[in-house]
Amino acid sequence: MATMADFRTSEKSWWCPGCGDFGVLAALQKALVELATEPENVALVAGIGCSGKIGNYINSYNLHVVHGRSLPAAQAVKLANRELTVLAAGGDGDGFAIGMGHYMHALRRNVDITYVVMDNQIYGLTKGQTSPTSDGGFHTKSTPNGNIEKSVNQMQLAIASGCGFVANGLSSNQKQLVQIIKQAIQFPGFALVNTYSPCVTFNKVNTYDFYKSELVNVDEDPTYDRHDKFAAMKMLMEHNELVTGIIYEDPNSTRYEDLVKGFKPEGIVNQKWEVDDETWNKVLAQYK
Amino acid sequence: MATMADFRTSEKSWWCPGCGDFGVLAALQKALVELATEPENVALVAGIGCSGKIGNYINSYNLHVVHGRSLPAAQAVKLANRELTVLAAGGDGDGFAIGMGHYMHALRRNVDITYVVMDNQIYGLTKGQTSPTSDGGFHTKSTPNGNIEKSVNQMQLAIASGCGFVANGLSSNQKQLVQIIKQAIQFPGFALVNTYSPCVTFNKVNTYDFYKSELVNVDEDPTYDRHDKFAAMKMLMEHNELVTGIIYEDPNSTRYEDLVKGFKPEGIVNQKWEVDDETWNKVLAQYK
């Protein structure tokens, strides 16, 4: 069985010391170990950003795509090989600015992948511009007079789109995050794991301390029913998305893959692709 | 004052007889007349699709952009000239497939434009493929075995994104639709006017009759409070978006334009652009 070491690489990290992404990476590796996955059976598709560099630091099959497009690739990876544990990962800009359209459609398509967002409410790699999840009034290079746009509510959007697994973690709360990621991977369908993953270099407002004091933890609330969609939506609306834990889970999720007519359990890559004469001739017949 | 005739063009319509888009066009023209706007002060940005052809049939300044991108253009039109009545228009595919990212961001940016969607739950112009708003199980050329994706809930998404005006009309209910569009145009900020606009050629399920029998009209419900965000969300969730009327209105909306530092009431085009020496030298000073 694979260990943490098996999921690490020898690359020296390019992240700043203290960056939230370290914690997300560690939790992800831990979850994979605890689920007894093997590195060769994990495919991780990452976007562009500081967060997108995660593929350099995890020993798995890694695809580092262009900015904003991790989700279309990840869904296709899963369809091509259903035996893989497929993860998509990236930042708030990657996922909710340029990648927003793909996010919305992945949510409703429900291919069995897990999407781990490292939300630091800023653009890290391009050195500190306002991101779609930045708070109103936030001052950055691109909004020196304060952000005047409303921030994206990615978890409410997930619920409104019919996503069956909506969770939020905090990079520094490893225990909870590992649990969340494990359940997300096991969930049959598209699972959103948002994480608050502080950028210690450029975001001096949304810090570890900020999140620790602001986040409401539904995992610790015995009265909270994570199967109640309305309740989940209300919780997120009321707390301005500053909620952590597994916020919503649909007990009746059916994977996209299971709904494709004629689709085989082994997906695509493990099939023989040569067409037999009978099939070929049946197809040709309509052109005669 | 401009009349209906002033807003019409001599172009023969390319829409199929009976297409829902006729009704949307007529309601839009009527609303403009009733608001006493003049054709030269209206700018309409349309996407690509049957619906996107609307600009051929309305006498105003029309910009017919590439597929999915009416909203970025429309927002810019408004910023460039705040004196214009700015409309964006297009289909469900244009707005919620390829255009989804822009939709989500226009919602939260809150530039003072009105977005009229002609939702026929199908791709008309490309001859009948499943659209993001198509119902589950819907059979088309692209889903001959039935649609297996969840449909987009564009009104819930609008509310979750902080949009301050969310309404839905039916192409054949002119009276209500005219009212909705008028209020949307008067709303200070981004206003969503979704319309169900049946495609009589390719969608034999979501017909005029279907909508007439399925739609719940909140405008006729005296107990409904359109200022209650959570109620609006609940209403939409419970009725699977088959709700008509003004579903949500934020009484405290502030336009993006009003928040831009130093922005002038006349926008851009009506300014003199020559820089004076003082400003120029002040700017240059930082490079000395």
Next chain:
Amino acid sequence: MLKEVCWQIGGEQGGGLDSTVEVFNTVASRAGYYVYAYKTFASRIKGGHTDFTTRLSTERVQAPAAGVNLLVTLDQESIDLCARNVYPGAIILADEAINAKLPEGIDAKLLTMPLNKLTLALGNPLMKNNLVLGASAAFLGMPIDGFKTYATTRWGNKGEEFVALIHKSMQEGYDYVVANWPELRLEIEEGDGKERLLMIGNEAAALGALAGGCRTVFSYPITPASEIAESLVKIFPKVGGVAVQMEDELASIVACIGAGFTGARAMTATAGPGISLMQEAMGLAAMTETPVVIVDTQRGGPSTGMPTKQEQSDLMALAYGGHGDSPRIVLAPGSVGELIPMTAEAFNLADNYHCPVLIASDLAIALFQQTVEPEEAKLSSMPQINRGPLANPEELAGLARDVFQRYSKQVNENGVSARSLPGIKNGQFLATGAEHGAFGKVTESAANRVYMMDRRMRRIQNVNTEAVRYFGSENADIVVIGFGTTVGAAKESIAEIEAATGKKAGVLQIRLIYPVPVAQIQAYVKGAKAMVVESNATGQFSFMLKGAGYNPANLYSLLKYDGTLITVEEIRNAAMAVLNGEGQYFVSGGGQGVRKAADPTITLAAQEA
């Protein structure tokens, strides 16, 4: 008896003409005729003029006809628009109800038939089409039985009564013509009865994908590409594939890269606007060395352009459209039939060269039916699936992790090294669009950069494919260079050029658009005059040829960019002018014939110094 006739029908769009034509073409094909069918249509669903033309012949035909023998018109607009294209003495059949008037100066017989009245009597508006089919069969001397048989199998499921009504309508149409115009016949020689296929290029591409092992398609609807995915979504349940309609083209191409990375053969199909949107991700495929196949059914550009009109103006975008230097392979079919094995081959090329392989189809190939010889569609004549350099799982299993180098310097003769696929133990690597070293990890080392850039670009200089195909006379005086739809007309023009000029002519079909096979072209053209025929405004392929070193002084050009198909006559006329030394650059179209033009290559005009 005629070896060939051309039948045309005009009327209102969305009124069912397309299915009438489908019946006509299928019956003609089954009777053993070669069919080349094309149409005029607009970017709207119902209303507006449309016309369909079918050229049927006892020999292979692959270009628009020079004229029409039998024109069936259901409205006056169709007469106004189509009548000037008929052969002298042609028959124009019109519905009595439309009070048809023939424009002046047209040498044709205008016959009217009470189509509306007869339809009314038959009690079903759909029967008008069957009357038309019957009447057409009578004029052309095609046995009405073929039509009836087709109706029986096609609409059998709608009940005997319905089929009987169809048969009756067809017969009535047939009889009406026989009774009223017993002398007027355009009788075509009997078809050879051989079983051939009839399909559009988009269906051929789908077949090629099926044969080529493609089981994942990610695409977004667009004219004129949609039928590729629509065909595959019907075929795939038979073979366990999946065709996903994505949210846009950006998603489509990246999904293909995801599937390709995982080891599946993936394809997307689009037209110009989609190609523009895919530029960034094509670079990603090139950087990560991931196979991916893209079909571009070119249409009138730029932007939305003319979505229902023919054009070949995406070549520059296909070959060079993205930022940075990156390898691509661009193929172009010369006929519908050729597209089947070519599409299958595209997957082999992608797997062998680890870069995007694009197929430059065009609207006329994509959407217009052509006869396909059974040999062209034989499963056994399809290229065998060849996965290219792949790591050996057993070998890797025996190694430790971090030994396998995805971007190893140990490359094959094409400059490509083996890839591993997810699931293979010890094959893990990073595939990134950022510059990277042997294991795929990001590095900005200058020396590595030079190696990796050379590695990527070098591979496409040795693409092993049939880059060109030559037809016609050896040692020609003029070689017509074409690709895509123009190839058919070019081939038919050879005899005409030779007849008209007494000089020798040949056609060089370009199957590999990029990398430009300059040396191969030079070898075929030798001392001849080379005339590039293309459907675009700036002579994109000529530009590519010159950029690749071809001598501009010896390059002649015929362009057409009005949305209509290049004809045999236009190529012949341009060739004659070239051979006569009348000029170097010619254009045609827009209602005018072939005419001299300035060099279409865009450069800044010389200025005063």
Next chain:
Amino acid sequence: MLKEVCWQIGGEQGGGLDSTVEVFNTVASRAGYYVYAYKTFASRIKGGHTDFTTRLSTERVQAPAAGVNLLVTLDQESIDLCARNVYPGAIILADEAINAKLPEGIDAKLLTMPLNKLTLALGNPLMKNNLVLGASAAFLGMPIDGFKTYATTRWGNKGEEFVALIHKSMQEGYDYVVANWPELRLEIEEGDGKERLLMIGNEAAALGALAGGCRTVFSYPITPASEIAESLVKIFPKVGGVAVQMEDELASIVACIGAGFTGARAMTATAGPGISLMQEAMGLAAMTETPVVIVDTQRGGPSTGMPTKQEQSDLMALAYGGHGDSPRIVLAPGSVGELIPMTAEAFNLADNYHCPVLIASDLAIALFQQTVEPEEAKLSSMPQINRGPLANPEELAGLARDVFQRYSKQVNENGVSARSLPGIKNGQFLATGAEHGAFGKVTESAANRVYMMDRRMRRIQNVNTEAVRYFGSENADIVVIGFGTTVGAAKESIAEIEAATGKKAGVLQIRLIYPVPVAQIQAYVKGAKAMVVESNATGQFSFMLKGAGYNPANLYSLLKYDGTLITVEEIRNAAMAVLNGEGQYFVSGGGQGVRKAADPTITLAAQEA
């Protein structure tokens, strides 16, 4: 006394070196030196090696230095990486704490100074930088007062105490050097004290936009373009403009089209990935004849490529990247200073030619500081705002509706007709990316298509701008052709080439990349050997030149594509080789010098027949 010195500092990224360098460069500029500054950095925020080099001179300098005189190193890695670039006998100053070792074979004096210790004593870790500045000033003979004055104005708001500490630190650094190495001096001649500007190209582009009447910017952050929007978002509140950070580049360009349609001057700024994403909409601007300005700060491609490295490989994408045939204008600046008026001019060109105007900047121009002469930045020397053909509102008011034709055949000498703007009565029209007639309404008429296509393409053949600029000897034997960052090195190479070969050399700067000014180039090159120097792997500009008809036999090429800047030495060496007849194509970089290469233009290799 030296006319020029080169100062370099190496250390860890994100450790504040950038602000140290900013102080150094600004003080140098204020002292009246010409500055050319450049850096090595990676696509990461903190950690990893970075180095900054500043060439300061009493004469204009615009290229990387041939060596370094004073290298300050804060870690051993910097010594390892940078020491081999020093001039013989150079000074290398290292922190005592790092136990510095000089690699073998390097002729330099390694001096150590207890930077850490002194910093500790000063009680503020930021003071290390000031110690370094003081020490550097001492070695270079720059008066320490300039540094102190700067500190006073810059950090005055942080309190007197803080400023005093900075002054103290600077002085300590200075004194340490004077006390310990009284003899070691690299004294540079005194600066002329003239007030000049120092800025990066992105700031220059922002200034140009301001002067050019641009008041709307829609963009998305990307290296190395972000500073353009970041500068304007700070400037705009002063003039009532708006800079919106959009959700992506697709939105950015379409927003610019929306603003342009409305009559505002709009700009977006991006790098390669964004350019790829903007291809579709550039066609929309061309079709609708809407002005729009796009700045591309080229970086290493394709895909994510090398985001922090120099390259000039987007030319093909900029000129030809979209589907279909469409007009564009591509400009390239030769220096930071030139970018100010060029950006302003871009808006005039866009308004006059009604098509996208692109500026091909590159990473080194975009991000590296250069001295700008006050004359280059004088408001009065900026191009006057010229709105191009606009409908007259009074005239239109007097007409009825449906009279004004936006796409009228009444065009000016450039082939452009007047546009109306929203708000103007009777000027209403449809601007669509679909083919359209005079009023903008959609039509698929063949004759109209030909007219409209010709109309659009023709305009760019007469772009009225200074397409090329020539420097150096008349009747040169070799003309070095360059654009962007390479122009600086090329210009400095003239004297070296002439000195080394005794032949005459000139530089032809290409300011208009597309449409390719072939005739102008030919007129300047005459019988000389033309050597194109470009930072890409396939010789994109050479390809464009050849495609546009330039004789390939007379075209020589020097390419560099390892991410580093082309140097004077490389150009000189390649020019010598060309003049010696040693070859036609050369590459450099990747740790190797100039070497012969095969023709970089991608073509299919000749195959057996």
